[in-house]
Structure formats: C-alpha cells, structure tokens
Amino acid sequence: MVDDTIPRRGFLLSATAIATGLASTVQGDAQTATVSASASSPTPIPAVCAEPEVMLALTATEAAFVSAAVDAFIPADELSPSGTDCGIVTYIDRQLASAWGGGAKTYRSGPYQKGKPEQGYQLALTPKEFFSAGIAETNEWSRMTYGKEFDRLAPADRISALKAMEEGKAEFIGLGCKPFFEALLAVTMEGFFSDPIYGGNRDKAAWKMLGFPGLPATYASKFDEYLAKRYTAPPQSIADFS
Amino acid sequence: MAVRLKEIDAVMVGMGWTGAILAREFTKAGLSVVGLERGPDRTPGENFTLPSVRDELRYAQRLELMQDNSMDTITFRNAAAEMALPIRRFGAFLPGEGVGGSGIHWGALHWRFQPADFRIRSHLTDRYGAKSIPEDMTIQDWPVSYDELEPHYDRFDKLCGVSGKAGNLKGKIVPGGNPFEGPRSDEYPNKPIKTSTPSLMFADAAKSLGYHPFPAPVAIASAAYRNSEGLTLGACEYCGFCNRIACEANAKASANTTIMPLLRPDAKFELRTRAFATKLIYDKPGKKVTGVVYTDLRTGEEFEQRAGIIVLSSYVFSNTQALLLAGIGEPYERPSGKGVVGKNYCYQFEAGAEAFFDDKEWNPFIGSAGTSACIDDFNGENFDHSGLGFFGGGYINSGPAAAPPVSGRAVPHGTPRWGSDWKRATVKWYHHFTRFNTQGSVYASRDNFMDLDPTYKDAFGRPLIRMTYNGTDNDHKMSRYLLAKVEEIIKAMNPTHYEMHPRPRNFTIVPYQSTHNTGGTMMGSDPKSSVVNRYLQAWDAHNLFIMGASVFPQQHGYNPTGTVGALAYWSAKAITEQYIKTPGPLVHA
Numbered sequence: 001m002v003d004d005t006i007p008r009r010g011f012l013l014s015a016t017a018i019a020t021g022l023a024s025t026v027q028g029d030a031q032t033a034t035v036s037a038s039a040s041s042p043t044p045i046p047a048v049c050a051e052p053e054v055m056l057a058l059t060a061t062e063a064a065f066v067s068a069a070v071d072a073f074i075p076a077d078e079l080s081p082s083g084t085d086c087g088i089v090t091y092i093d094r095q096l097a098s099a100w101g102g103g104a105k106t107y108r109s110g111p112y113q114k115g116k117p118e119q120g121y122q123l124a125l126t127p128k129e130f131f132s133a134g135i136a137e138t139n140e141w142s143r144m145t146y147g148k149e150f151d152r153l154a155p156a157d158r159i160s161a162l163k164a165m166e167e168g169k170a171e172f173i174g175l176g177c178k179p180f181f182e183a184l185l186a187v188t189m190e191g192f193f194s195d196p197i198y199g200g201n202r203d204k205a206a207w208k209m210l211g212f213p214g215l216p217a218t219y220a221s222k223f224d225e226y227l228a229k230r231y232t233a234p235p236q237s238i239a240d241f242s
Numbered sequence: 243m244a245v246r247l248k249e250i251d252a253v254m255v256g257m258g259w260t261g262a263i264l265a266r267e268f269t270k271a272g273l274s275v276v277g278l279e280r281g282p283d284r285t286p287g288e289n290f291t292l293p294s295v296r297d298e299l300r301y302a303q304r305l306e307l308m309q310d311n312s313m314d315t316i317t318f319r320n321a322a323a324e325m326a327l328p329i330r331r332f333g334a335f336l337p338g339e340g341v342g343g344s345g346i347h348w349g350a351l352h353w354r355f356q357p358a359d360f361r362i363r364s365h366l367t368d369r370y371g372a373k374s375i376p377e378d379m380t381i382q383d384w385p386v387s388y389d390e391l392e393p394h395y396d397r398f399d400k401l402c403g404v405s406g407k408a409g410n411l412k413g414k415i416v417p418g419g420n421p422f423e424g425p426r427s428d429e430y431p432n433k434p435i436k437t438s439t440p441s442l443m444f445a446d447a448a449k450s451l452g453y454h455p456f457p458a459p460v461a462i463a464s465a466a467y468r469n470s471e472g473l474t475l476g477a478c479e480y481c482g483f484c485n486r487i488a489c490e491a492n493a494k495a496s497a498n499t500t501i502m503p504l505l506r507p508d509a510k511f512e513l514r515t516r517a518f519a520t521k522l523i524y525d526k527p528g529k530k531v532t533g534v535v536y537t538d539l540r541t542g543e544e545f546e547q548r549a550g551i552i553v554l555s556s557y558v559f560s561n562t563q564a565l566l567l568a569g570i571g572e573p574y575e576r577p578s579g580k581g582v583v584g585k586n587y588c589y590q591f592e593a594g595a596e597a598f599f600d601d602k603e604w605n606p607f608i609g610s611a612g613t614s615a616c617i618d619d620f621n622g623e624n625f626d627h628s629g630l631g632f633f634g635g636g637y638i639n640s641g642p643a644a645a646p647p648v649s650g651r652a653v654p655h656g657t658p659r660w661g662s663d664w665k666r667a668t669v670k671w672y673h674h675f676t677r678f679n680t681q682g683s684v685y686a687s688r689d690n691f692m693d694l695d696p697t698y699k700d701a702f703g704r705p706l707i708r709m710t711y712n713g714t715d716n717d718h719k720m721s722r723y724l725l726a727k728v729e730e731i732i733k734a735m736n737p738t739h740y741e742m743h744p745r746p747r748n749f750t751i752v753p754y755q756s757t758h759n760t761g762g763t764m765m766g767s768d769p770k771s772s773v774v775n776r777y778l779q780a781w782d783a784h785n786l787f788i789m790g791a792s793v794f795p796q797q798h799g800y801n802p803t804g805t806v807g808a809l810a811y812w813s814a815k816a817i818t819e820q821y822i823k824t825p826g827p828l829v830h831a
Contacts, residue, residue, distance in 0.1 A: 073660040079669060100304055107315040107330045109698065115327040118320055118750035122327055159661070166659070185660060193647035194299040209665065210672050212607055212647045215296040218479035218491070219608045228439045230673060231605045241293030 053090065056097035057128055061149075065135045066092050068151035072158045073188045080205045083188060091191030091200030092131075101128040127183075134180035137172045138165070145170075197238045207235040215241060244535050244546040250274045253534050253549040255519045255564070256556035258343020259803065260789030260810040262497035262505065263401075264553050266471070267814035269510035271822065276547055277505075278517040278536055280313075280556075281340030286499055290488040298646045302486040307347045308332055309339040309557075313518070314700035316559050320712040320748050322576050322689070328698050328706065333752035335589075335759055336486065337557045341515060342498040344557065344757060345803070347486045349611040349643060350494045352404045352461040353800035354395050354808070357388035357424045358623040362685075362796070365623055366633060375633070379716060380586055380686045382795040385767040385776035388424045391808045394815070396427050398807035402495035403467035403475045405432035405612055406459030420456045422618040432464045435478055435612025439604040440676035444640030445615040447734035453617045458639055460612035461495040461803070469500055482607045482644030494610075516540050520702050522552065522568040524783065531570070531786045537702065550825070551817065554763075554788045561792040562692050562762030563707040571763075571773045571782050574691050576710075582773050583763065584692040587709060588797040590758030591636070591682030591717045593745045595728050596652050596675055597737035603673040606645030614641040620727055621799040622683065632719035634683035636799030638728055642677045652677070654739050678732065680724040683799040684760070687714045692762050712749050721745055758802050760794040768831055775829040777816040778809060784827045787813055 055063050070083030070092070080086060095101055103126035115122045125133060139149040142161055146153055150161060164170040165181040172180075191200030193207075195214075201207065207214055214235035222231060251273035254261035265275045284307075289295075300306050309332065317326035338344035358365045361383045366375055375381070408429045409419025434457035437445070445455035462484075463475045476491040484494060492499045505511045514536075521535040523546065533548035554561050565571055565583050574585035616639040618624060627633055642650060652675045653667040695708035713721075725742055732740045766772025769781035774793055780786040789810055791802045816828055 074665070075662050077662045077665065079662070079665045103312075105305065105308075105310050105312055105331065107311040107328045109328070111697065113325065113327060116320070116324070116748075118748050119318060119327045119329075120333055120751045121330055162660075188660075190299060190303060190648055193651075194303075195297055197297075198299055207647060209669060210647055210651070211669070212672075215293055216479070216481050216608075217292065219481060220477065220479050223436050223480050223608060226605050226608060227442075228602070228604055230603055231608065238293045238297060 055093045057101060058089075058093045058096065061139070062132065062135050063089060063093065064151040065139065065149070068153075068158055069162065069184055070188050070191070072155070072162055073185060074192055080209045081202075083192065085202070086192060086205050087196070087200045087202035088188055088191035091194070091198050092187055094199050095187065095191075096128040096131055102126050130175075130180070130183065133175050134184065137175050137177070137180065138170075141170050141172055141177070195238050204235040204237060244544040246546045246548070249533075249548040249550070250276050251549065252276075252551040252553060253547050254278060254553045254555050255534055256280075256343060256554070256560070257341045257497070257513065258338065258555065258557075259345040259497050259807060261343075261553065261555035262501040263807065263810040264555065264787075264789065264814050264817075265505055265511055266501050267811070267818055268551075269505070269508050271818040273510065273551070273822065275511050276549070277511065277513045278519050278534065278547070279341050279513065279515045280518040280539075281309075281515065283341045283513065283515045284346065284488070284498055285502070286488075286492050290490055290492065290498075292490050295488055295490045296481065296483045298483075298648050301347070301488075302646065302649055305332065305336060305486070307338050307340065307486065307488070309337045312701070314704075315706060317695040317698050317706050317708040318751050319708070319710055322710050326695055326708045326710070329751050334750065334755045335757040336754065337559070337757065341502065341513070342496045346488050346496045346498060348494075348757075348803060349485045349801075350461040351611055351801040352399070352402065352406070352459050353637075353804045354424060355388070355798045355800055355805050356422070356622045356624070359798040360384040360386065360388050360391075362622075362798075369623070370627065376716065378688050378714075379633070380688045382586070382686075382764070382766055382771060384795060385765055385772070386809075386812065391805075391812055392424070392427055394808040394811035395804060397470065397811050398804065399428075400431050400470040401500050401807070402461035403431050403463035403469050404459060404461050404495075405435050405464040405478075406430040407434050407457055409456060418456060420616070420618050421454050422621065422624045430459065432467055434458075435460055435462060435464050435610055436480070437615055438609050438613040438641050439602070441613060441615040441641040443602075443735050444676075444678070444731060447731045448615075448617050450734055451730060453619045453731075455615050455617050458612050458614040458616050460610070462489070462610055462612050463493045463495075464612070471501060471504055473500060473503055475499060478610050478612065480608050480610055480613070482609050482646060484611050484643045514538075518702070519556075519564070520704060522554075522564055522570065522786070524568040524570055526569070526782075529783055531568070531783045550785060551821070552783075552786045554786065555790065558759045558762055558790060558792040559692070559707045559709075561788055561790060563694070563704075565763060565773065565780075566694050566707070567704060570780060570786065573693060576689065576691065579688055582769075582771065586686035586761040586764050586795055587690045587692050587711060588684035588686055588760045588794070589711055589749065590756040590797055591684050591713060591721050591745065592756050593680050593682065593721045593725055593743060595678040595725065595732060595740060595742045597678070597732050597735060597740040598652075598654055598671055598675045599735075600674060600738040606642065606650065606673060606675070609641070609644045611643040613643070614639045616640075620724055630719070630723065632716045632723065634685050634716065634720045634799065636680050636682040636720070636724055638678065638680050638724060638731070640676060640678050645672070655741050678728050680721065680728060681799050681801065682717065682721045682724060684717055684797040685714075686761065686796040690714075713745060713747070718745065718747075758791070758797060760791040760797040760802060763788045763792040764795045765793040766795060775827075777828045778813040779816075779821070779828050781827075781831060785825060787817060789813065
C-alpha cells in the first residue's frame with residue numbers, strides 16, 4: 001500500500017501545460033508526462049505550470065487512473081494527441097460532477113435487484129459513484145495481478161489489463177469488470193468526439209482526425225456539389241458560433 | 243386536498259402532437275381549453291437555435307428532450323413468469339417531454355398505413371383462410387378504413403409540409419413514388435428531400451432487382467412552406483442534426499412550429515407547463531370523467547381541473563396507466579385473456595445492416611431523415627405470404643440520416659474498439675459506410691401486454707406501468723425475411739464488406755431501437771374487444787377521448803406518427819361536429 005502515498009500529479013501537469021497553450025510539442029510532452037506518472041518519485045513542476053488542473057469530481061488517484069486509461073484508448077499517434085492531451089480527463093471529471101454524474105433523470109427507487117442483462121442498469125450507484133467503484137476495483141485487481149495499480153503499470157501491461165476487462169476475464173470482486181470497461185470506453189469516446197465546450201476534443205482534434213466539419217449553419221447550398229466529393233472545412237464548434 | 247379550479251370546456255393531458263391538434267380544433271369550435279404538460283415549455287425562438295441546438299452530447303447522449311425517469315418510468319420483463327424491473331434510464335425507446343413531446347426529437351419519417359392494414363384480420367382470413375392466423379396472434383381490424391382516414395392524412399400532411407413523391411394519386415399509379423401506397427387525394431405538399439449518394443446506390447440496386455424504390459416521405463419541408471394554419475415552415479438545411487434534436491430551420495414539423503404559435507395568443511387557450519397529471523376523476527355510474535388532478539411541479543400544489551371533455555394526449559404508457567389507475571375499462575389479464583386495457587402492446591420490430599465501400603465516398607454528416615430511399619415491396623400485404631410461415635412485413639430504407647461523431651461512426655466487425663488501429667479504421671471508413679433499416683410490423687400477441695406494477699411506484703406514489711414484452715416467432719421470421727431482402731440489395735451494391743444485424747432473440751431495453759410503442763388502449767368496434775370506439779371515445783366514459791398510438795390495435799410496418807395525426811383530426815371532427823352538440827356515446831355498443 002506504499003504506492004498510495006505517492007502523489008499523482010503527472011497527468012495534471014500535462015493537462016495544465018496544454019490548457020495554457022504553452023506546450024508546442026504536444027505529443028512529446030504528453031508522453032513524457034505519462035511515463036513520469038508511473039515513476040517512483042513526484043515529477044518536479046515545470047516553471048510554465050503555475051497551478052495543476054483542479055478536478056471537480058475525481059480524486060488524484062482516480063484522475064491518474066482515468067488519464068492512464070484514456071491514453072491507452074486514445075494513444076498519441078499520427079492521427080491525434082493522446083486522450084489526456086485532448087482533454088478527456090477534464091471531460092470525464094466534469095461529466096461526473098454534472099447532473100448526469102449525480103444520477104439526474106434516472107429512476108432511483110428500490111427495491112434494487114440484480115436483473116437480466118435485458119433489463120439494463122439496475123444498480124443504486126450514480127455514474128460518479130459507479131466510476132469511483134470501478135476505478136477502485138480495477139486498481140485492486142491490478143495490484144493482485146500485476147503488483148501495482150493500473151496507472152503505475154507499463155503501457156503494455158495497461159493494454160493487456162484493459163483487454164482482460166473488455167473480454168470479461170479480469171476477476172473483479174464486486175462490480176463486473178465488463179460493465180465498468182464498457183462505461184469507461186463509452187465516456188472516453190464521448191469526451192473525444194463531443195463538442196469541445198465540454199472539455200474534451202481539445203482543439204477539435206477528434207473532428208479534425210475524422211474529417212467532421214463540426215456544426216454547419218446549413219449544407220443546403222452544398223448538397224449537390226458534395227454528393228460524392230469530400231467536403232472539407234476547418235471544424236466549427238459551438239464556441240465558434242457564439 | 244386538491245384546489246378545485248373553475249370548470250372549462252376541455253382539458254388536454256399532454257401537449258405533444260395530438261394535444262396541440264385537438265386544442266386548436268377545439269378553440270376554433272369555440273371551446274375553452276386548458277393544456278396540461280408535465281414538462282417545460284419549448285419555443286423555436288428560444289430553444290431551437292444555433293449554436294446550442296447542434297450539440298450531440300446534450301441532446302443525443304444526455305437526452306435533454308426526453309422524459310425525466312426520476313419522476314416515473316416503466317417496469318419491464320420479457321415474460322409473465324419473470325420479475326419486472328424498472329427501466330432506470332431510457333434506452334431502447336425515448337419518449338419526449340415538454341411542449342411538443344416526442345414530436346420535437348422525432349426523425350419525422352411520415353407514413354400512412356396501407357388500406358389492407360386497417361382490415362388486417364379480415365384481409366388475412368380472406369386471402370389465406372381463418373386457420374392461417376395463429377391462435378396467439380391477437381390482431382384486430384381497425385374500426386376505421388383507409389378511405390375514411392384519407393382526408394385526415396391529407397390534412398396532417400399539409401399541417402406538417404410533408405416532402406415526398408406520390409405513387410398513387412386517386413387510384414392512378416404515378417412514376418417515382420411508392421406504387422404500393424393507398425390512393426392519395428393529393429400530391430405531397432413538398433417535393434422530396436434530396437437523396438444522398440448511398441441512398442441513390444441503394445435505389446439503383448433495388449431497381450436492378452425489380453423492386454420499386456422511392457424517396458423517403460418526411461415531415462421535413464424541402465422548401466419554405468406555408469402550412470394549413472398559415473404558418474411558415476423553413477427549408478431543410480441538411481445539417482445532419484435530426485434525431486433526438488430540435489430543428490433549427492423549423493423545417494422538421496413539430497407542434498411547436500405548426501400549431502403552437504397560433505394557440506399561444508388564443509384567448510380560448512391556456513397552457514400550463516410543469517403540470518403533472520396524476521389522476522382522472524372517474525364517475526363510473528355516470529360513465530364520465532369529471533376532471534383531472536394534477537400537481538404544479540413548481541409549487542407542489544395539487545389542483546383539480548374539471549372539464550366537459552377530457553383528452554388523454556400523453557404517450558402510450560401514460561395513457562394506459564391513467565386508465566388502469568382510474569379503473570376505466572376492464573384491465574387485460576393473462577392467462578385468461580379477459581379484458582382490454584393494456585392489451586396488444588406492440589413494439590416496432592426494426593433490424594438493420596451496414597455496408598462499407600472502399601472505392602466510393604460521401605459526406606456522412608450532410609443529410610436528414612429524408613435523404614434516404616425506401617422500398618415498400620415487402621410491407622404488409624404487398625406480397626404473398628403463402629408458405630412463408632409468417633405475416634406482416636415492413637419497408638426497407640437506406641442511409642443513416644447522418645453520422646454524428648459520438649454515435650454515428652462505424653468500423654467493420656473485428657476491428658479493435660480502441661487504440662491506434664481503431665483510430666485508423668475509424669478514419670478509413672467514416673466517409674465510406676452506410677446503413678440500412680427495416681421497419682418491421684408487429685402483429686400483436688396475447689403474451690405482450692401492459693398492466694400495473696405490483697412493486698415499483700412513481701414520484702407520486704402511483705404504481706408504475708409494467709410492460710411484458712418479447713418478440714414473437716412470427717415477428718422474428720418476418721424480420722429475418724426482410725433482412726434477407728436487404729442482404730440481396732446490399733450484394734447488388736457491391737460493397738467491400740457488409741454486416742447484417744438481426745434482432746437478438748430477447749427484446750432488451752438497451753440499446754436504442756425505436757420509440758414506436760403502440761397499443762394498450764386500442765380502438766375497435768365493440769367494448770368487449772377495445773377501449774375506445776372508432777372516434778377514439780372511451781366506451782366506458784363518453785367524454786374521454788384517447789389520442790396517440792396507444793389506440794393502435796397492432797403496429798404495421800411504418801412509422802406511427804402519420805396515422806397518429808390523421809386519427810387526431812378524425813376524432814376532432816367527430817367531437818366538434820357531433821359530440822359537443824349532443825354529448826354522449828358516438829357509437830352505440
């Protein structure tokens with residue numbers, strides 16, 4: 001349990017560097033930051049980062065986990081920066097702190113019973129509580145299996161851990177590994193592809209990758225011309241229209 | 243104790259499509275009307291505006307326009323032997339909430355049922371013999387014919403500014419439209435929406451196989467349109483933000499754009515939002531509903547609104563629940579098969595496919611529900627079912643309305659779902675894939691029904707409605723047959739790769755499938771076999787009129803809203819021309 005005492009600040013610094021627009025070599029810095037998160041001593045704070053990014057819902061341990069997971073889901077490569085550098089940790093944190101994260105628009109009366117898969121989600125946990133429980137379970141399983149928490153694993157082990165969860169083979173004690181994996185993947189993809197107004201898809205990286213031009217005012221005058229010809233335009237987000 | 247309010251002529255429970263249509267017809271007839279709506283008010287000028295309306299997360303993922311499940315929900319089980327559990331958050335279907343109801347976020351595919359659909363049991367009996375209909379298939383003839391409804395279909399078309407191409411004008415088959423449709427008295431109000439590249443490919447392939455493709459009919463105006471109420475609708479912008487989202491162009495018809503601008507300033511009409519109706523006050527000996535009890539969600543106060551005419555114009559589940567709670571009509575029971583309220587619940591049986599083309603490309607984000615092409619060759623009784631082992635069918639259509647980035651991407655099965663390989667595949671295929679859908683009918687089964695849940699309650703302590711539903715053998719066979727036709731067409735399109743998505747054996751409440759729930763308060767020709775008569779008047783309460791797809795005896799192979807709107811106008815005519823002069827049963831049992 002010694003690991004628990006080590007502050008997890010690596011990803012927070014990276015995120016701040018991006019947010020302040022001072023990281024010109026986005027992918028390189030992010031990779032450095034990700035590696036340093038699994039090192040055994042805290043990373044010194046670079047001079048450019050006056051404040052670490054403040055989380056609304058995630059604890060430092062949870063944020064480090066989410067950062068490691070979204071970087072495995074969305075690795076930095078020729079197509080986009082890493083999930084963390086796209087703001088997905090910020091996105092997930094804000095979503096879990098939102099009304100949705102608190103269980104809004106959800107029927108929350110008992111009795112709570114384990115149903116058939118056909119009956120959908122039947123837990124009393126809100127999304128925020130569900131993610132907290134899932135992260136704790138994953139870290140516990142990771143410690144048992146690999147001797148360390150998930151975010152402290154080498155990148156290749158993170159990938160094999162996530163694959164085991166995806167295939168339902170990770171032996172979680174309480175919460176099912178597969179439902180948690182699916183929720184984590186879904187919220188990551190939401191963060192990657194949603195409007196940047198929510199904190200993810202920073203610099204419209206996912207839309208640029210996909211060739212999605214964002215919000216149009218109208219395509220009525222373009223329909224015929226672009227029937228079978230690719231339409232490309234710098235993506236427009238909600239903020240660009242506001 | 244509820245505060246009793248001054249009696250008015252008519253009260254609407256729910257202000258979606260049907261509440262708005264009836265309120266408008268009633269005030270024109272001089273009646274004073276109150277519209278109760280559990281959700282918020284929504285206006286095009288305030289809520290359907292750029293840029294916030296084009297927000298996939300807020301509307302399509304977080305479901306801003308949908309009913310609040312923290313207030314109430316539905317419990318679900320696949321079979322009567324199971325324990326039903328609450329749908330804690332909507333998934334398979336998404337009933338709307340607020341002024342405009344589900345008619346804001348709908349895809350706006352706008353269809354009429356077939357003439358044969360309205361007399362389905364008689365038709366199948368005549369064509370295949372009475373013994374051919376399985377014993378557990380509880381289908382019924384509608385108590386109204388296509389010809390009777392046609393003027394009302396036409397009226398609803400002109401309210402919505404529907405775009406499409408007629409295939410049958412007054413009995414004459416017209417090139418370019420659906421040759422299988424019932425005779426139309428008039429052409430569509432607007433020309434079809436433009437067809438997308440993958441839909442043009444679908445149409446060519448279907449034609450090469452001898453089928454009859456035509457552009458999808460949609461309640462989305464292809465050009466600026468002055469509707470039957472004198473209101474101007476905008477032209478489709480092909481923005482790709484249709485489903486689950488309001489239309490910024492005011493091209494996709496909703497009650498908010500087509501009727502409400504006239505009702506709002508109408509002195510005869512009063513809108514009360516955040517007014518959650520909890521009870522119909524039933525005078526059983528008098529065969530009347532004297533009023534509606536509702537809670538003002540803004541203050542917590544309870545009111546009793548008395549009215550001469552009560553219109554139940556909420557969604558399928560709430561309509562059925564309201565009758566069961568008030569004790570109006572005999573509840574349906576299994577296994578005895580007695581009773582009618584809750585009977586013949588149906589859920590549109592859709593299934594689809596995807597195809598990928600590495601040698602062709604298009605812009606999947608440009609589109610609307612109307613950029614699709616359809617064939618109707620395998621719907622209803624448009625084809626011979628002899629020896630097939632099932633009844634029913636559905637139309638087949640191509641092309642997703644659009645491919646928004648969170649929910650509208652596709653990669654071939656077997657591709658990793660994350661990591662760099664997933665990214666490369668996502669980018670590779672985004673401009674090169676399309677989808678197909680089959681709008682399968684549901685021929686009601688005695689085993690699929692709604693009743694009150696014995697365990698779970700809503701925010702007001704009322705029992706939730708419970709649905710017991712699973713796909714029947716008939717419907718699965720029908721769906722597989724339609725998918726085989728889809729596969730034939732896809733092969734003729736010569737894709738690089740394709741995937742068929744047959745329905746899983748068991749119905750499941752996730753993921754999203756269709757918001758076409760029907761039945762529970764079905765219409766019919768006598769009180770033994772139905773809840774409302776041919777004018778949608780309750781047999782057991784002559785001043786109660788029930789709107790919406792809850793009155794469908796079964797669901798046919800088309801989207802329901804066209805028929806819901808036509809029935810609303812049909813009922814409104816009977817009420818304003820007959821009922822208000824001499825209140826009482828419009829049909830004698």
